[in-house]
Amino acid sequence: MNEPLGIILKMLKLVRFARIYGWQRALNKAIARTRPHWLRRRISYRRKATISVIGCGQFAFSSVCFFLRRHCQNGFLSAYDVNRQQAQSLGHYYGFREIAVTVDAVLNHPSLAVLYILSNHASHAAYAIAGLQRNKIVYVEKPIAVTRDQFIELSVAARQSSGQVFAGYNRPYSEAIQVLKPYVITQKTAGSFSLNYVINGHVIPPDHWYRRPDEGTRICGNIGHWIDLTIHLFAWRSLPDWIAVQIAYANPDEPDDNLVITFTTDQHDLVSMLFTSRAEPFEGVREVMHLQYNDLIAHIDDFRQLTVHQGAKRRNWHFTPKDVGHERAVLQPFCADNRAWHEVELSTLLMLFVRDQVLTGQAMSRFDVPAELRRLEADVEHLIASPSTVSF
Incomplete structure (x- = not known):
């Protein structure tokens, strides 16, 4: 050029x-x-x-x-x-x-x-x-x-x-998600989520620090955002007992790039995350989210626009500047009304579970929510009883 x-x-x-x-x-x-x-x-x-x-x-x-x-x-x-x-x-x-x-x-x-x-x-x-x-x-x-x-x-x-x-997970603090929340939590009967994410991510070269083996792959670096948002949305209703994870890999040699991750649950939820980085988005990461819950249909376009359909009613919101939740997330230490920490713990457990699945090249596995939470508490109690040290 x-x-x-x-x-x-x-x-x-x-x-x-x-x-x-x-x-x-x-x-x-x-x-x-x-x-x-x-x-x-x-x-x-x-x-x-x-x-x-x-x-x-x-x-x-x-x-x-x-x-x-x-x-x-x-x-x-x-x-x-x-x-x-x-x-x-x-x-x-x-x-x-x-x-x-x-x-x-x-x-x-x-x-x-x-x-x-x-x-x-x-x-x-x-x-x-x-x-x-x-x-x-x-x-x-x-x-x-x-x-x-x-x-x-x-x-x-x-x-x-x-x-x-x-x-620092910010999508739950975005204005679009905050506007959407009352539409879900005021439903008279619990429903099943149908969620679809399409994410156009940054192209990163082979020598980028995200590629280092100890940095957690793009599952931790990127896809963790949408895993975390999914757990946050589930928590509006109630958490499932299990999450079945299926992954389709476009290129087994780069398993954390260009893949589709699908969640299904005991509550009949269906979640699809397509993450692709075949070309650099000119304006940075671009994402689209589509949600259906009972009679509610919602569409978020790059966190700049939200459209909600409910029966014959339709409403549109435009967010200028674009709001993916960074501002409110950064201000958490100075705000009182923050999300529950247990959501972050669960989303981290699920993210690490998916990362392990990617690293081993598995196509299917099942994440048992109560069992994983019990295991975490047991490991925490064990470490408290026999502490290690992290010092600087």
């Missing part, structure tokens, strides 16, 4: 992003990607700095810190990243009080109250455990763990801490 054409496409993308997210956030996303050399330290005039960040990449810059600066009274304390340049650019742009040299410097700072963990997936659980062991409020980006052992240790830390933990 020649340089003038490349510049034109970048400008076009910026304009398209501005129409979707608004100019302020679109420009912020552009700065997050380019990290220009002219970024200089801002002076923060906020009264008290209590919020620290571990992991200063694209999402931290363009979303998390963007929303925190907009809504929170308290300021930014410490920024840390294994890539010091990333930490410096984020810290300077948002007016962090310090660029930490070590994780210990972040975790042991006497003014730390709220810790945001936005690092690579395999490190999420260990950082969250360390924060909870210090009784801090911890926001941990998805996935909250990429192995069962990590998840059990995190569950132990959450139960033993006087702090709190929140997960």
Whole structure:
């Protein structure tokens, strides 16, 4: 691609992003990607700095810190990243009080109250455990763990801490889902869900860090979002006793790309997730969701539009800027009305179950909900009785 054409496409993308997210956030996303050399330290005039960040990449810059600066009274304390340049650019742009040299410097700072963990997936659980062991409020980006052992240790830390933990799964906090919820929970009789998701994901190269064996595959990195949303929707009614999982793989050599995952349950639910990444979406991840529950039919188009049909009635909502729930999810530590943590625990167990199925190339398996929850509690109790240590 020649340089003038490349510049034109970048400008076009910026304009398209501005129409979707608004100019302020679109420009912020552009700065997050380019990290220009002219970024200089801002002076923060906020009264008290209590919020620290571990992991200063694209999402931290363009979303998390963007929303925190907009809504929170308290300021930014410490920024840390294994890539010091990333930490410096984020810290300077948002007016962090310090660029930490070590994780210990972040975790042991006497003014730390709220810790945001936005690092690579395999490190999420260990950082969250360390924060909870210090009784801090911890926001941990998805996935909250990429192995069962990590998840059990995190569950132990959450139960033993006087702090709190929140997960970065954002779709349940989107405006479209919030508008849809009353239509489901006010149904006079319980029904069965028919859910269909079509997700056009990013194309990632073979050497992308998502591909590392210890990072949990794209099941943890991407598809966990829709597994989590499905559990959240089930919880509006009641959770099933079992979930049968069927997976069709387009390419066995890349089993976590271009696949269809189907759930069926004892409550006659039918859920289909098609995840494909054959071409890069120009405007980022694009997703469509179709739901039927009793006489309710709903369609969500890329979290920009919701259409609800119920009998002869039809209603439409348009969401500008596009709202996939990032803003409200990021603000969980400062809000009272948050989703139940047990939903995140169950969705994580199911996500890890699906990941294991993908890694072994299985086509069919069954997830027993009560048995898996009992197993988790037994493992947590065992670890409490014979603790291991995670320290920084």
